[in-house]
Amino acid sequence: MEVLVLTLMAIVALLSTVATYLAITERDLLTAVIYSALQSTAYAIIFYLLMAPDIVLVYIPVAVGLYPAVFIVLIKKSERYEGG
Amino acid sequence: MKYERALIAVAIVVFILVLSYAVTLGAMGSTLPPRDLRLLAKLYLWLAINPWTRNLTVMSPEAVTSIVWDFRGLDTFFETAVLYLAIIGTVAIYRGVYASSKSREVPISEDEVGMSPIAKSVTKITLPIVIAVAVAIALHGHLTPGGGFQGGSTAAVILLLVLVVFSLQYSIRMGITKGSTLALRSAGLLGIAVTSILVLILGLLVGCQSFIFQNQPKAYAPVGVPAFLDGMLVSGTLILFNIFECLAVAAGLTLTFILVLTHEEEIRSVMKGDRHE
Structure with a gap:
């Protein structure tokens, strides 16, 4: 059981790394926000597996709800595509 | 590529x-963490709820909340202060922009503004459910995982959804304005401040020693907030802190979103000096 949990944690952690890389290099900022939310979801799963339900409860609304919302509003007010 | x-x-x-x-x-x-650190963790777990050592315990089965609001209460106080400084910064940048000034004049119905009826119906159904979950997270903060910040940010998500789906104009007509959220946030912060010195005031009135952020009676400070209310475990100040923090976080984050969602033209006209409140 413990090996299963650790394996799941490792897979989710590597997924979050890939999502972070994609979020940094993505030129379309709206897609980058979605990659960032994907990374946050992976972190929420890790926190849950590490038995920190308090952090999960604050992480889900902030990192999946409020934080992408702020960025989407700011992208709407500025530019969607990164220049260069 | x-x-x-x-x-x-x-x-x-x-x-x-x-x-x-x-x-x-x-x-x-x-x-592994050093041995002295593990001793500290053991003490926290041992003292979180322990009716046999009444002058050291917090009387809360939730170890995290008892650390956050009792053992390390001052840390959380300053953490809250940092968050509210950020919100105060937002309010200061948008000073003079009162989001309801224009929309108050034109009477609008629900159908004219906002997103499609499907989105509105879904939001109407989920609004009471999410608010109920948020209040449950905050009120059960001293019993189960959760607490004021968790409940408040959950409530802020659905209030943000209301602001976006029903449009800012309609929400302002329904009473979610800069003034009302600012008042609720200030009430929550005032509640946290008063709760943190509640036992100190009690001690001064009774005439014995007491501390800031004191919860249960201590060895040389025999005053405290009762841990049980009508046979129900409320863990003294913890439930008060959670309620006020929930209120302050939900109102503060909604206030930020009201300001951020305000139309650019309105902000620009205020900054040019065409009008001000």
Whole structure:
């Protein structure tokens, strides 16, 4: 059981790394926000597996709800595509 | 280009795998925390709820909340202060922009503004459910995982959804304005401040020693907030802190979103000096 949990944690952690890389290099900022939310979801799963339900409860609304919302509003007010 | 990006991603993944394997094998020294730290953790767990050591316990089965609002209460107080300084910064940048001034004049119905009826119906159904969950998280903060910040941010998500789906104009007509959220946030902060010195005031009135952020009676400070209310475990100040924090966080985050969602033309006209409140 413990090996299963650790394996799941490792897979989710590597997924979050890939999502972070994609979020940094993505030129379309709206897609980058979605990659960032994907990374946050992976972190929420890790926190849950590490038995920190308090952090999960604050992480889900902030990192999946409020934080992408702020960025989407700011992208709407500025530019969607990164220049260069 | 695609191939190159995939290669870099794989390289990062391999790097992190190797690094974490090295750390697991002991590359950073010992993998376990030092013994004195583990003693502290044991003490926290032992004292979180312990009716036999009444002058040391918090009387809350939730160890995290008892650390956050009792053992390390001042830390949380300053953490809250940092968050509210950020919100005060937002309010200061948008000073003079009162989001309801224009929309108050034109009477609008629900159908004219906002998103489609489907989105509105779904939001109407989920609004009471999410608010109920948020209040439950906050009120059960001293019994189960959760607390004021968790409940408040959950409530803020659905209030943000209301602001976006029903449009800012309609929400302001329904009473979610800058003034009302600012008042609720201030009430929550005032509640936190008063709760933190509640036992100090009690001690001054009775005439015995007491501390700030005191919850249960201590050895030389025999005053405290009752842990049980009508046979129900409320853990003294913890439930008060959670209620006020929930109120302050939900109102504060909603206030930020009201300001951020305000139309650019309105802000620009205020900044040019055409009008001000």
